[in-house]
Amino acid sequence: MYRYDHYDQAMVEARVAEFRDQTRRRLEGKLTEEQFKPLRLMNGLYLQLHAYMLRVAIPYGTLSSRQLEMLATIADKYDRGYGHFTTRQNIQFNWIRLEDAPDALADLATVEMHAIQTSGNCIRNISCDHFAGAAADEIADPRPYAELLRQWSSFHPEFSYLPRKFKIAVIASERDRAAMRLHDIGIRLVTRGGALGAQFYVGGGMGRTPMIAPLIRDFVPIDQFITYAEAVLRVYNRYGRRDNKYKARIKILVHELGAEAFRREVEAEFAHLIEVGVEPPRAELERIKAHFADPPFAEGPTTIDAGDPAFARWVERNTHAHRHPAYVSAIISLKPAGDIPGDASAAQMRLVAELARQYSFDEVRVMHTQNLLLPHVAKADLPALWQALARAGLASANIDTIEDIIACPGLDYCSLANARSIPLAQRLSERFAASGRSAVLGELKLKISGCINACGHHHAGHIGILGVDKKGRENYQLSLGGSEAEDVSLARITGPGFDEDGVIAAVEKATEVYLAERKEGERFLDTYRRIGMEPFKEAIYGG
Amino acid sequence: MRIITGNDLRTGAVVWWTGSGWSRFVDDAIDAGDAAEEIMAREEAARRVNVPYVCEASRDAQGHVRPAHIKDRVRALGPTVRRDLAVPTAARTGWDWVI
Numbered sequence: 254m255y256r257y258d259h260y261d262q263a264m265v266e267a268r269v270a271e272f273r274d275q276t277r278r279r280l281e282g283k284l285t286e287e288q289f290k291p292l293r294l295m296n297g298l299y300l301q302l303h304a305y306m307l308r309v310a311i312p313y314g315t316l317s318s319r320q321l322e323m324l325a326t327i328a329d330k331y332d333r334g335y336g337h338f339t340t341r342q343n344i345q346f347n348w349i350r351l352e353d354a355p356d357a358l359a360d361l362a363t364v365e366m367h368a369i370q371t372s373g374n375c376i377r378n379i380s381c382d383h384f385a386g387a388a389a390d391e392i393a394d395p396r397p398y399a400e401l402l403r404q405w406s407s408f409h410p411e412f413s414y415l416p417r418k419f420k421i422a423v424i425a426s427e428r429d430r431a432a433m434r435l436h437d438i439g440i441r442l443v444t445r446g447g448a449l450g451a452q453f454y455v456g457g458g459m460g461r462t463p464m465i466a467p468l469i470r471d472f473v474p475i476d477q478f479i480t481y482a483e484a485v486l487r488v489y490n491r492y493g494r495r496d497n498k499y500k501a502r503i504k505i506l507v508h509e510l511g512a513e514a515f516r517r518e519v520e521a522e523f524a525h526l527i528e529v530g531v532e533p534p535r536a537e538l539e540r541i542k543a544h545f546a547d548p549p550f551a552e553g554p555t556t557i558d559a560g561d562p563a564f565a566r567w568v569e570r571n572t573h574a575h576r577h578p579a580y581v582s583a584i585i586s587l588k589p590a591g592d593i594p595g596d597a598s599a600a601q602m603r604l605v606a607e608l609a610r611q612y613s614f615d616e617v618r619v620m621h622t623q624n625l626l627l628p629h630v631a632k633a634d635l636p637a638l639w640q641a642l643a644r645a646g647l648a649s650a651n652i653d654t655i656e657d658i659i660a661c662p663g664l665d666y667c668s669l670a671n672a673r674s675i676p677l678a679q680r681l682s683e684r685f686a687a688s689g690r691s692a693v694l695g696e697l698k699l700k701i702s703g704c705i706n707a708c709g710h711h712h713a714g715h716i717g718i719l720g721v722d723k724k725g726r727e728n729y730q731l732s733l734g735g736s737e738a739e740d741v742s743l744a745r746i747t748g749p750g751f752d753e754d755g756v757i758a759a760v761e762k763a764t765e766v767y768l769a770e771r772k773e774g775e776r777f778l779d780t781y782r783r784i785g786m787e788p789f790k791e792a793i794y795g796g
Numbered sequence: 797m798r799i800i801t802g803n804d805l806r807t808g809a810v811v812w813w814t815g816s817g818w819s820r821f822v823d824d825a826i827d828a829g830d831a832a833e834e835i836m837a838r839e840e841a842a843r844r845v846n847v848p849y850v851c852e853a854s855r856d857a858q859g860h861v862r863p864a865h866i867k868d869r870v871r872a873l874g875p876t877v878r879r880d881l882a883v884p885t886a887a888r889t890g891w892d893w894v895i
Binding site for chain 1: 803805806807808809810840843846847864865866867870871874875876877878881895
């Protein structure tokens with residue numbers, strides 16, 4: 254894992270001191286809320302529905318046990334004993350007091366963490382394939398490149414006041430496990446003629462105008478990829494709209510200019526920047542890479558003795574192939590049936606931290622699907638890990654099933670939301686778990702957003718649900734056919750919306766159509782793509 | 797009735813204007829009528845409340861003050877999915893009240 258050097262640490266500590274002073278001035282009345290709001294947002298402190306909410310950055314979703322334990326401490330000391338893992342691999346605390354916020358940030362700084370750039374019109378936390386450094390199918394470890402992007406984008410003076418927020422994801426395999434093409438910039442590491450480079454997809458995103466990022470450059474040599482990112486940001490900063498926040502994201506610029514014209518602008522800027530020489534020295538990348546050396550993997554059994562049927566189910570659903578044959582990556586579902594997606598208590602965080610220390614070289618990942626992951630678990634240790642998780646109620650074998658629902662905080666917490674997301678997720682996961690149908694349905698990604706901002710990724714759900722306000726009442730639009738994986742697509746709305754009971758019934762009907770129509774080996778998404786929307790509409794709306 | 801709500805500056809807690817101060821409990825809210833804007837300006841300037849705003853509400857037969865919009869009803873009681881964290885009066889009001 255990357256460890257701060259004295260520059261990183263000094264920057265974070267200076268920011269804590271600065272924010273402590275700003276908070277004092279606000280509490281003493283020397284700053285108005287209008288003056289203070291942008292300052293607190295720069296430090297991840299929102300004012301939400303019930304209280305201040307602190308969003309803490311987890312760079313590319315990677316945590317040490319010590320850092321996860323500190324998050325548990327923050328939950329107990331300053332919040333109400335829990336946190337919420339988000340779809341951008343961060344964590345949010347829902348009940349932070351303004352007067353405590355500087356102390357919380359100071360505590361985070363002791364473990365090399367902060368909340369900088371988790372809000373505002375700047376480059377946000379860099380996200381990444383959660384299996385980075387472990388996946389059997391990656392061509393390189395994307396984390397050093399994500400870390401270099403983090404360092405480049407942190408406090409970048411030119412990109413602190415962009416037209417809108419800006420999100421970057423990095424992957425390094427054909428499989429897309431980071432919703433890469435639904436980011437402002439999606440980078441896929443590739444090789445050409447034996448050389449490592451970066452594919453740049455630019456202008457994707459969800460929100461009110463969902464778009465899939467087009468390919469802007471098929472190969473940027475790896476020792477120029479920061480320069481290319483800078484060129485993209487410069488073009489966006491120059492031409493992105495600032496007159497209308499709903500048209501200010503880079504996806505609108507790419508769409509309005511057209512991908513070709515946008516590419517020409519970027520290429521011209523890139524050529525200029527190559528002359529200027531903005532790429533970090535190669536030595537810096539090498540310094541960063543050294544932090545991501547393999548842990549000391551040990552030889553061991555390469556098969557798993559899965560005699561217990563419950564253990565076998567968990568292994569099948571919750572583990573992922575590792576590039577070392579004696580290891581797997583093990584996913585800890587934060588979606589027990591009927592529970593709140595992505596929430597973890599302080600006690601659960603401490604347990605996972607301890608298990609990571611014991612079984613995964615002291616490392617935990619946060620997945621954009623709001624689950625946790627131990628990246629490097631010896632196959633020989635899996636039964637013991639599973640038993641420890643089962644004792645704590647954390648062994649739900651439901652990854653990528655209809656129970657593994659992404660849901661934003663919705664109207665239960667969020668001041669932007671129009672409808673509640675969590676109760677719907679709870680009822681759906683409970684219903685499909687109780688009926689035993691989720692196992693029969695196989696991979697079925699259901700995603701729920703409580704408003705058009707789409708934090709719950711509903712556009713990319715095999716089944717997506719969007720909560721809207723219909724004359725003061727919660728109403729839910731159903732959509733089908735989305736994907737945020739390598740077969741990326743945007744979901745289409747089925748038709749008129751429903752109340753809560755109605756949308757649950759509609760989801761059931763959609764799954765019944767799938768079960769009746771599917772061919773051997775087809776997922777829900779495959780069947781939908783083959784037979785189209787009509788059979789689903791007929792079932793849902795009665796023809 | 798026009799009631800005023802906002803957040804406590806120091807803690808962020810949801811509060812309601814009672815006519816003489818701020819309460820955690822929506823049932824304590826009073827009709828601020830045409831004085832709402834003046835009250836909000838004064839209270840915000842004195843840092844007794846943060847980002848106040850007016851919302852429409854009614855008082856029901858049981859005497860409960862019920863904001864017109866669901867968002868303000870959720871604010872009044874707390875997250876419907878964490879009833880253990882609700883304001884103390886939530887049990888008396890009942891969660892059906894929110895929806």
